[in-house]
Amino acid sequence: DSGVTQTPKHLITATGQRVTLRCSPRSGDLSVYWYQQSLDQGLQFLIQYYNGEERAKGNILERFSAQQFPDLHSELNLSSLELGDSALYFCASTSHPNTGELFFGEGSRLTVL
């Protein structure tokens, strides 16, 4: 158990819909990262937050957005969903963002039909 909690574990929705994925980081970790894992693209970094502020952006689509709240939990919002958005979305946290040593949650599997 990494200490990172993600909900929901599984989500099935239709094209055009909007979903929100939630992440609670390890106790004390200020940095939260979101990654997308798909068969064709592998593990792709989406976005990073540190203590409520966006720190880095990766390959995140404009239809996707995220935020980190004062209690440090984070949400990833995916809108206007397309079939290609079906993937496993991981949240990770760390107390040492300069090193890249991350602790991953078990992921949220999104299926878009």
Add this chain to the structure above:
Amino acid sequence: AQSVTQPDIHITVSEGASLELRCNYSYGATPYLFWYVQSPGQGLQLLLKYFSGDTLVQGIKGFEAEFKRSQSSFNLRKPSVHWSDAAEYFCAVGAGGSQGNLIFGKGTKLSVKP
């Protein structure tokens, strides 16, 4: 740009045999290097990391990896594989700076024959 290459998509070894998973990276400075393991239906778990110093690093579950700057490699090894080691293994390089996000290879799936 930073990148990580894992040349082997799938490897099968017999239980008790030795294992080496290859990883090559491209990074301008001294990299932070990682190996993560993902069991089916699970998140990624850190096996080991290299930041600096001794180029042979020990990790959990009996794994080790060796950093070779001249070859831009960070291969993962285990002297004797157990059936429970069957999983997917990802090599990653830390992008560094204040961001710390990771660039992952495509992964190597390990199957273990009884």
